[in-house]
Amino acid sequence: MNAPVRDYLVPERTGVEEVKRMLQAHRQIAADPARSVIRRFYDTFDWRIFHAGGCLWEQVDSNTRQLFWEPFQSKQPQLKQRLTGEVSFADQLDLGPVRARIAPISSIRRLLPIVQISSRVQTLRVLNEDEKTVVRMEIEENRFEENPRNRHVLGARIRVRPIRGYPDAYRGVLRILENELELIPARTPLLLEALSAAGRTPGDYSSKLNFRLDPDRRADETTKEILLHLLNVIEANIPGVRENLDPEFLHDLRVAVRRTRSALSQIKGVFAPEIVQEYKDRFAWVGQITGPVRDLDVYLLDFPSYQRSLPEFLQPHLEPLRAFLLSHYDEAQKALAEQLASQEMQDLLNNWRAFLEAPAPEHPTAPNALRPTKWVADARIWRMYKRVLREGRAIDETSPPEDLHELRKSCKKLRYLLEFFASLYPKKEMRKLIKILKTLLDNLGRFQDLAVQADSLRRTAHTMSEEGRADPDSLLAMGVLVGGLLSRQAAARQEFAGTFATFDSPSHQRLFRSLFRTKKKGGHG
Amino acid sequence: MKVIGCYNLKGGVGKTATAVNLASLAANEGKQTLIWDLDPQGAATYYFRIQPKVKGGGQGLLKKKKKRSLDPLIKGTDFESLDLLPADFSYRNLDLVLEENKKPTKQLSRLLKPLSQEYDCIFLDCPPSISLVSENIFRIADALLVPMIPTTLSARTLDQLQEFLASHAFNPNLQCMPFFSMVDRRKRLHTDLMAELPKQYPDFLRTSIPYSAEVERMGIYRMPVVLKNPDNPASKAYGNLWQEVKARLYGHLRREDQG
C-alpha cells in the first residue's frame, strides 16, 4: 500500500520559485512544464462523502479524466481510477477502487457537483541516483469558480505525493520541507478551504432532527422551532424532487411533511385550533400529490430484491413489470413537478413560513402555549405511550388487521414525539427507547405494507393483462411474488406478539415511567 | 481488468518494446496500468530505471505458507497511473519453483487476483520460451500479443504457438494477436511476407511496427519511445496498434473502450 498524500502551504512571501530553488539545494529535482488541471468535487445532497471523512473529485487535464478519493485526515492513501462516463450514481461509474470505496457510502443518492477548482500545477520530481522519480511534488496555484462572477484565489500548496515502493525517499522529502524549509502542513483540505471561501458549510443539510431545545421555553415557540426546521427540509428538497435527481429527495420531503402534520396534531394545545386544522389539511394535500411517484420509487428500488425472490426460471419474466412501472414514471413525475411549482404550493410554503416566523402572541388562547416545553413534552409522550400500551395489549391472535393498523399509527406518533423532544432527556435512554419502538414499527410496517403491496401488485397485474402487456409467464411471476409477499406478511403477524412483548417488558415500562410520568396536576395534553 | 501478455518463444522480436509502449499508452488514457516484468533479464524494469529486485525472489512469491502478495513489491514508474512489478534474477528459477507447487499452472493467477480491483490493464512481459511461466500466462491472459519479425520462419513459429494453444485448451477466451514488428519496408522479403501471412492467419493485426533507431535508443534514454518522442513513426504505429488491440479486447463495449 502507498503512503498518504501530504499538503503544505506555500507562504506568500516565499513564493513558488523560492521553494523550488531551496529544494534543489537538497535533492536532485526535475521540473516538468506547468499544466492546467480542473478538479470537480462531488458529494451527495446530504454530504455522505464528507461525513465519511473524505472527498471525491473528478480530475481533468489535457488528456485524461480520472476519479479520486482522498481521506481528509488519516493514514489511508489516495485512491484513483479512470473515468469514462458522467459522474452521477456510484453504481454507474467504471469499476475501480474509488467506486468500490464510495458506492456503499453514496448508495442510492446521486453524486452532485459541489465546487470546481482550477489549478496551475507544476510538478517537481525528486530523482534518485538512477534519475528515477521517487517522490512527486505538485506545486499548485488554485482558484475556484462557483460561477464566472464569483472567483476566488486560494492559497498555493505543495502536494507531496509518494511514489509506490519508495517510502524512504518520501519521508526524506517531508523532513526537508518541515525542518529545512519550515513549511506548514495544510490543516484544512483544499475542498474545505474552497467551500468556506464560497460561504458554504459542509454538512449544512441533514434530514435528521438535531434540536437542542430549551426545557423552560414556552411550548408554542419551541413547536415553531421544530416546525421551521421541518419547513426548511421540505423547501431544501423541492428542487431535487422536481428534477428527480434521486429518490431520497422525495423521501425526505415526505417524511418532513408527515412529521409536520404529526407535530401539528400531537403537540396539542399550543396553536389556535383553526391554524392546526388549516395546515394539517394543506400538508395532507402535499402528501397526496407526492404519493404516486413515491409508490413507483419504492417498487423500482425493491425490484431487484423482488426479482431475486423468484425461482430463477421466472426471474426474467418479471421484466414487463419494470417496463410497466417505468412507462408510468415520467407522467407521474411530470405531474408532481407541476404541482410542486404550482401557486398553491408556493402559497402554502409562504404562508406557513410567515406564521412560523411571526412572534408568538403575547396573550395566546391555546391552553398549552405558555407552558414550559418540558411539561408539554412529558405529558404528550406519556399519554401517547399509554395509548400504545392499551392498543397493543388488546391485540391477540383473533384481532382484525385494522387493530394493528391503528396501533401502528399510534406508534408512529409516539416515535415522532420522542424524536422531536429527544434533546430534553438523557441521550442513551432516548436512543434505546427509539430503537425498540423502531423494531415494533418495523414489524407493524411489514404487516401492513406487504399486504398493500400484494394487493397493488394484483391490481397492476390486472391492468397489464388488460393492456396486453403481460404474457402468462409474467402473470405467473407476479403471482409467485404476491405469494411471497403474503407469506412474509403472515410471518410478521406471527412475530407481532413477541415483538410487542419485548417493547412492553417491565424494564422498558420502568424507563418510560421514569422519564415521562410527572406528578404535576392538571396534566392533560 | 484486462491481462495482456506479450509473448513469442523467439527472442529479440520486440516483446518488451511492445509491453512498455502499449502500457504507457494505456496509462496515458487514465487506465490504471501495471507491467509485470517476468523476464529475468529485466529489460522492461531497466527501461523505467527501476532496480531489478524482488525481495525473496520468485520463490518467496510462490511459497504456499507465506501467501505473499504482490502488493508490497510494486513500484511506481515516473509516469502517472503506470506501475511496474520488477524482474528478479531469481525468476530464472521461476519454472523450477512453479514445478514444486501443487498446481503450478494456477500460481500466477492466484497472485494476480487481488490486483484486479486496482488495475484496468496488466501487461506481462514474458521471457522467450514455452515453459511453465508461459503456460501460466496463457491461462490468465485475455490477449496474447505476438510480435514477429517478418522472416520465412514466422509462419512456422505461429503454427507452433497455435498448435500449442489448441492442444492445451487453456482459456477459451484468450485472443491471439500476432503482428509484425521491426519491419523494414525496403526489404522485399518483408513486404512479401506482410502481404501473405495475414491472409493465412485471420487474427493478424493490421498495424505493424516499423524498424526505428529511436526504439533501439530506449535503452539509452531509458523511457518508452511513445512518451519520449510521440511523433516518431514507431510511436504512431504503437498508437495504432493499441487502438486495434483495444477494439478487439473491448469489442462493442463502448463504455469500457473509451477513456
Ligand SMILES: Nc1ncnc2c1ncn2[C@@H]1O[C@H](COP(=O)(O)OP(=O)(O)OP(=O)(O)O)[C@@H](O)[C@H]1O
Ligand atoms: N521497432 C523497432 N525498431 C528498432 N529496434 C527495435 C524495435 N523494436 C525493438 N527493437 C530493439 O530490438 C531489441 C529487442 O527488442 P525487445 O527487447 O523489445 O525484444 P524482446 O522480444 O523483448 O527480446 P527478448 O526475447 O530478449 O526479451 C532491443 O534492442 C530493442 O531496442
Ligand SMILES: [Mg+2]
Ligand atoms: Mg524482452
